[in-house]
Amino acid sequence: MQAETQKIxxxxxxxxxxxxxxxxxxxxxxxxxxxxxxxxxxxIAHDVVQDVLLSLWKSEIIFETPQALISYLYKAVIxxxxxxxxxxxxxxHHLQIWQEELSEETFADxxxxxxxxxxxxxxxxxxxxxxxxxxxxxxxMSGEExxxxxxxxxxxxxxxxxxxxxxxxxxxxxxxxxxLSFLFF
Amino acid sequence: MLNxxxxxxxxxxxxxxxxxxxxxTPQEEAEFSRLKKETGxxxxxxxxxxxxxxxxxxxxxxxxxxxxxxxxFIQQTQKSSKRKRWLQIAAIAILLITVGGIGYYLxxxxxxxxxxxxxxxxxxxxxxxxxxxxxxxxxxxxxGENIQEQxxxxxxxxxxxxxxxxxxxxxxxxxxxxxxxxxxxxxRIVLSDGTGIWLNSESSLKYPVNFTGKNRxxxxxxxxxxxxxxxxxxxxxxHTSLGKINVLGTxxxxxxxxxxxxxxxxxxxxxVKYQDNRNAxxxxxxxxxxxxxxxxxxxxxxxxxxxxxxxVGWKDGLYIFRNLTxxxxxxxxxxxxxxxxxxxxxxxxxxRFSGDLKKYDRVESFLRFIEIGGDVTFKIKDKIxxxxxx
Numbered sequence: 001m002q003a004e005t006q007k008i009x010x011x012x013x014x015x016x017x018x019x020x021x022x023x024x025x026x027x028x029x030x031x032x033x034x035x036x037x038x039x040x041x042x043x044i045a046h047d048v049v050q051d052v053l054l055s056l057w058k059s060e061i062i063f064e065t066p067q068a069l070i071s072y073l074y075k076a077v078i079x080x081x082x083x084x085x086x087x088x089x090x091x092x093h094h095l096q097i098w099q100e101e102l103s104e105e106t107f108a109d110x111x112x113x114x115x116x117x118x119x120x121x122x123x124x125x126x127x128x129x130x131x132x133x134x135x136x137x138x139x140x141m142s143g144e145e146x147x148x149x150x151x152x153x154x155x156x157x158x159x160x161x162x163x164x165x166x167x168x169x170x171x172x173x174x175x176x177x178x179x180l181s182f183l184f185f
Numbered sequence: 186m187l188n189x190x191x192x193x194x195x196x197x198x199x200x201x202x203x204x205x206x207x208x209x210t211p212q213e214e215a216e217f218s219r220l221k222k223e224t225g226x227x228x229x230x231x232x233x234x235x236x237x238x239x240x241x242x243x244x245x246x247x248x249x250x251x252x253x254x255x256x257x258f259i260q261q262t263q264k265s266s267k268r269k270r271w272l273q274i275a276a277i278a279i280l281l282i283t284v285g286g287i288g289y290y291l292x293x294x295x296x297x298x299x300x301x302x303x304x305x306x307x308x309x310x311x312x313x314x315x316x317x318x319x320x321x322x323x324x325x326x327x328x329g330e331n332i333q334e335q336x337x338x339x340x341x342x343x344x345x346x347x348x349x350x351x352x353x354x355x356x357x358x359x360x361x362x363x364x365x366x367x368x369x370x371x372x373r374i375v376l377s378d379g380t381g382i383w384l385n386s387e388s389s390l391k392y393p394v395n396f397t398g399k400n401r402x403x404x405x406x407x408x409x410x411x412x413x414x415x416x417x418x419x420x421x422x423x424h425t426s427l428g429k430i431n432v433l434g435t436x437x438x439x440x441x442x443x444x445x446x447x448x449x450x451x452x453x454x455x456x457v458k459y460q461d462n463r464n465a466x467x468x469x470x471x472x473x474x475x476x477x478x479x480x481x482x483x484x485x486x487x488x489x490x491x492x493x494x495x496x497v498g499w500k501d502g503l504y505i506f507r508n509l510t511x512x513x514x515x516x517x518x519x520x521x522x523x524x525x526x527x528x529x530x531x532x533x534x535x536x537r538f539s540g541d542l543k544k545y546d547r548v549e550s551f552l553r554f555i556e557i558g559g560d561v562t563f564k565i566k567d568k569i570x571x572x573x574x575x
Contacts, residue, residue, distance in 0.1 A: 104225035114198030
């Protein structure tokens, strides 16, 4: 796992297209979500994140560790989101001066987003149909409703749901039922 | 590193994640409650214990269409790399003008143009490189030369094929070669026991130069078709990322691409046994015409009868796609033609198509065929295929 992470970091530094695809897929949406919390506008959040990723791609910054990369991303997304607000004068937020020491508020916000990112990447490892069924059931749809909407049998819905749980369980170690009750109560 | 009061966001996020998934040990719990107090996270805690809120955030995150964003990103990077390329051309041009005056008289050879003006997507070719026992890498060109290994084995190389001639005296030590086939490549190899193997694009195989042990063992990543020479005294074993395949003498196909997270073994002739490496250790004996799938996300093996042509056709140059998602089909295209595919929306990836692709044909005609029958259009530029819905 460690070697794998190192390889991806290296690939990101060298602008390798395969590494960048993996990187993009795992960070784009969580960063958008984070920017969206500040901006309250999905389209602008997307623009901000896209800009941050593009300028990273064009830059020659080298990251030694995944932590350094993630820190950079959060800093850049917050800064650019706030800059946008300031330019538009939507709010009188002052631009944060970045220090390694965060305010209590920002610290909590970023910690939360990191947790969301972990959950997001876990669910994204499920095959497409299984993930879709899982999300629909998270939205509170019944097995029957899901079956009708996707045009599959209720038996398939049940089976796919079962397999999705099993996967989550295996990736989360022994105290599985707690997560299941959390995600799928 | 981003921190507050001496605690990094990473440690804190790890604790919160473990808390939510019930994985905190009692010791970690103590550390976590200290961290919460010191960083002020405890002020949020009542909010964070509401799990419904996490689900809502998670769902909001899922609403951002990563595929579409990625397609847009790729387009933008292309634009800027083109600008960069022009800058390079300009820089070189200036260099050539200044140096050229002097150089012209010193060396009258023509300077080749280093920039391709048009780019065609090349159909598959015989390209590969081999890592010899001493670690030396050798590129295998279209026109081959024989190679001699350190134990005296002669490896004859001709257009897209390597053949190992066994040596008379059994060597004591087992030495290995690794054959790597990149995207857009394909290669055939005949091992010293006479076993024939077709190695598909983006695949690699590690094997002994001479089989010295009790078993004949090889290591595969990617896809290969095996025609194993029968030898009941020495079983042939293919190691994959999730398990191994034991055979005596048969023909079968193994597909184990890392990004597909599964190992698919399809049996054409004879008998093979698939044995999983993981905890439950399931194993299965396959009959001809059957296929076993071991998935990273599922500890149970699944077995079905299949239409063999769909899975082994590639070795004879024909991909047959039947009711597959566009994402599945395009993955094969990416590997075989060394291109990158991007989608302008997540939904397109899951549309289903059927069609036949002749491996050595240009990919464009296949894409036009899919376009006519479906709701998508393809744009090809700089080895990137962008898929849009009509």
